[in-house]
Amino acid sequence: MSYFNEHALELSIMELFQDEGYLYLQGDKIHRERSEVLLVDDLKQYLYNRYAKDGITTNEVESIVFSLRTISGTIYEANKTVYKLISDGFIFNREDRTQKDLYIELVDFDTPENNIFKVVNQFEIEGVEKQLRIPDGIVFINGIPVVVLEFKSAVKENTTIMDAYTQLTVRYRRDIPELFKYNAFVVISDGANNKYGSFFSPYDFFYAWRKIEADDKEMDGINSLTTMVKGLFRKERLLAVIKDFIYFPDNSDKDLKIVCRYPQFFAANKLFENIKQHIRPEGDGKGGTYFGATGCGKSYTMMFLTRMLMKSKFFHSPTILIITDRTDLDDQLSKQFVGSKKYIGDDTIVSIESREKLRQELSGRTSGGVYLTTIQKFTEDLQLLTDRTNVICISDEAHRSQINLDQKVKITAEGVNRTYGFAKYLHDSLPNATYVGFTGTPIDATIEVFGGVVDAYTMTEAVRDGITVNLVYDGRAAKVTLNQDKVREIEEYYDKCAAEGANEYQIEESQKAVAHLDMIIGDPDRLRAVAEDFIEHYESRVREGATVAGKAMFVCSNRNIAYDLYKIIIELRPEWAEKKVCPDGVELSEADKKDLKPIEMVKLVMTRNKDDQPELFNMLGTKEDRKEFDRQFKNIKSNFKIAIVVDMWLTGFDVPALDTIYIDKPIQQHTLIQTISRVNRVYEGKDKGLIVDYIGIKKNMNLALKKYTNFESEEFEGIEQSIKIVKDQLDVLGQMFYNFNSKDFFEGTPKQQLDCLNRAVEYVQLSEELELRFMAAVKRMKQAFNLCSASEQITDKDKDYIHFYCGVRAILFKLTKGDAPDIAQMNARVREMLEGAIQSDGIEELFETGKHISVDIFSDEYMDKINAIQLPNTKIKILQRLLSQAIDEFKKVNKIMAVDFSDRLKRVVDEYNNRRRDEAFANEVLDDVADQLAKLLEELKAEKDSFKSMGIDFEEKAFYDILKFVARKYEFEYPDDKMIELSKRIKAIVDDKAHYTDWSTREDIKANLQFDLAVILDEYGYPPVTIDDVYKEVLEQAENFKKYAS
Helix, strand or coil, X not given: CCCCCHHHHHHHHHHHHHHCCCEEEEHXXXXXXXXXXXXXXXXXXXXXHHCHXXXXXXXXXXXXXXXXXXXXXXXXXXXXXXXXXXXXXXXXXXXXXCCCCEEECXXXXXXXXHCCEEEEECCCEECHXXXXXXXXXXXXXXXXXXXEEXXXXXXXXXXXXXXXXXXXXXXXXXXXXXXXXXXXXXXXXXXXXXXXXXCCCCHHHCEXXXXXXXXXXXXXXXXXXXXXXXXXXXXXXXXXXXXXXXXXXXXXXXXXXXXXXXXXXXXXXHHHHXXXXXXXXXXXXXXXXXXXXXXXXXXXXXXHHHHHHHHCCCCCCCEEEEEECCCCCCCHHHHHHHCCHHHHCCCCEEECCCHHHHHHHHHXXXXXXXXXXXXXXXXXXXXXXXXXXXEEEEEECHHHCCCCCCEEEEEXXXXXXXXXXHHHHHHHHCCCCEXXXXXXXXXXXXXXXXXXXXXXXXXXXXXXXXXXXXXXXXXXXXXXXXXXXXXXXXHHHHHXXXXXXXXXXXXXXXXXXXXXXXXXXXXXXXXXXXXXXXXXXXXXXXXXXXXXXXXXXXXXXXXXXXXXXXXXXXXXXXXXXXXXXXXXXXXXXXXXXXXXXXXXXXXXXXXXXXXXXXXXXXXXXXXXXXXXXXXXHHCCCCCCCEEEECCCCCCCCCXXXXXXXXXXXXXXXXXXXXHXXXXXXCCCCCCEEEEEECCCCHHHHHHHHHHHHCCXXXXXXXXXXXXXXXXXXHHHXXXXXXXXXXXXXXXXXXXXXXXXXXXXXXXXXXXXXHHHHHHHHHHHHHHHHHHHCCCCCCCHHHHHHHHHHHHHHHHHHHHHHCCCCCCCCCCHXXXXXXXXXXXXXXXXXXXXXXXXXXXXXXXXXXXXXXXXXXXXXXXXXXXXXXXXXXXXXXXXXXXXXXXXXXXXXXXXXXXXXXXXXXXXXXXXXXXXXXXXXXXXXXXXXXXXXXXXXHXXXXXXXXXXXXXXXXXXXXCCCCCHXXXXXXXHHHHHHXXXXXXXXXXXXXXXHHHHHHHHHHHHHHHCCCXXXXXXXXXXXXXXXXXXXXXXXC
């Protein structure tokens, strides 16, 4: 039976592309220079066909190809330049200056069938320092390599799509950078997991494309492969993504490139079509509402939509107004838009400081322009701004503060003051505009203003897609509330406020209720109980390594309570108020030293109030100070770890590393979703976001989740579930270790503890089945423990055992896998204890061999280190890993000898894997296997270096071995010195003939090679048997070492 390996996966994907109408070719069938990454003939053919009516000349076509090839700069800069040319087209000056300039499009976006779509596998590329690399698949449009695909076997447990990611972004980036100059995005797949992303993005920002059509159900697993090819690579779909959904900012110091995720693509397209139908004067001006879960990239969806509107011939360059509810115009959204003039395609993108400025900007303008303003600036008066119809107004949560048409009259000492709802300001200021609403929390009044929900992407879907992390709830209200009657009062308040869309009068009433509530929440005894519990909970999570960067946010009910809480925390932990650049023990780069400023570990983040006490007033700082606090809190190395807030930073504030939010404030439903979403951003090593509740928001939170997210209740784990998982897994692990004496780990010296861990690693490897069960159980236990590490239900004894099992898993993990993306955070205590001891034992260095071996593993010193390892399973794992890597490297140059070593290694490993669980018998096998592997490594080393003493190079030795092999096979004698001379001549001939990529499939070149070989063999009188066999072996070896770098 043949295995479903990478090659089979590659062919099945090629078939899916053919179903979509792509022409499939094998790379070695294409005649080209190996260093050329463009299919130049396709590009020329497309240009001749497209611009035939313009009489495009050969020189002009050559000039366009040349200008593409010579785009220089870093890969990022070159890629950005190429995509501007591809997505926007460019003006080309004619050879004949009397002719009108040509507008050149390298891709025909309007008529997909005018383009040449090809998918190619085994496309050999010669890169830096003549390195040869063969990407698994490349998609070409008009000869431009727009997508690179890399596959890993779906049936091998020890290879992951992370390996494919690393291959693309490290090895290929280093060796064949030219290919990625033209790249739109890359795909990594093992058949079951299929993700795509920008070549410049971290692995965490690669996602599946899980729908073919917008209204389909999302697909997972093997189905998601079909979904990706049919949903993302259908010809017109791929063109749409390349045209409008690949974003580069005007300037970026971080190589930022965003490729849309499928929800963003569908949302922008649906809104675009809906705006077309509803635009005034023919339509009603209700462009529609987009409901997207907080944290799922709404700002980029807005950006994609803005570009589509600006570039569309239908809208004739509309004016776009973006209204946000942020009070601070220096926010992320404004910066993003103002820094995207080239992408959006308009030079006028302005943050507007006042309504008057907006009126001036709009007064003389008939089209174009993107203006960003806040709801506060927008609602300064009701006068007409413009009555044009080609104005599109996009609101980003702006309706939150003022959604209704109600008028409110307030009588003050100065007279009567009238204010209105958001909709009234919009309709009076821009009577003929079309309105679009973006929201994470749609309320009925939103629909009134913007029209129905055109597309929705919920929290549940975002978690499933890995775009946000799941949230876990830890209710601690009972621990700190001293009087149960008070709890009931809080619940009654919630019932009163449950009605959404409350008008101004109701809100005023509720504020009175809140004032009463604040008396309860701010009770000094209760506040002290909250502070003590918070400190204990926070410190426990940091101590156990259960938080990725120790970043936490504490939400208080009002300013006074926040200040009181701060004072109690500092009284209990005065060191938290000391200013430091970073926590002790954190290593800083030069860039870090510039970015980080001395700051306290805990800070109050609020605006100043003129009535604040002097100490509070000074502590809160100016607007500029708050911007600095913002920067420091977002930096994971900064000493600023805990932000105490009331209203600030609860919306539109992104800190991906923030994984815990403590809530001690009654919050209305739609604000609650925004608030808890502060901890749902994806960050490396972050499994879940933790919500710690001191006030009893659970009932309200569940209502909000049902209302705004169609959240299934079981999706939202409670901390109890995590505790149960930890207890269950401890029980399972205890049974596995029933026969193992772990006493030394808990009672011994550090050295005895290390020995105990190493013995445990051996014990777990008694059989492969035991090892797999152990690894899975510990991983599950540690993930759950990260969430409930502060619970009293986890005893100290439980924690000791958790550390023990995590330590065993960490060593075993490094032994078997090398570094991998999902490595469980090893507990800090175990790590500290192990570091010194392991290094002194020489094992650490071996663990770090990683994916690629360096030549010095063959040194005597290195072999001595391996031989010094006392633990046979550990020794075998290391030897096996080193040998398979070394043989793989060797095979690339000397096929004949490497195959021999491979077979021998396989026999030894089979003997090891088939060992019985019987310990006495197993130990005999282990010693024997370890000896055989060490011997094999010694022999490989000797074989690898044998060419040196012969006066030939590494590759010439491979041909020498073939000549020797044939002589042995046919049992004839041939002088050794002549064989050495002949191997040099053969290598020179092969080098000469293998200049072209397709030489191995070109019969003319091969015939030539065969002829030259026949002549040289005859000249040297080798062999006295048929030449065919020699020729066949030499050709196979030549093909092998000319392509070995894939």
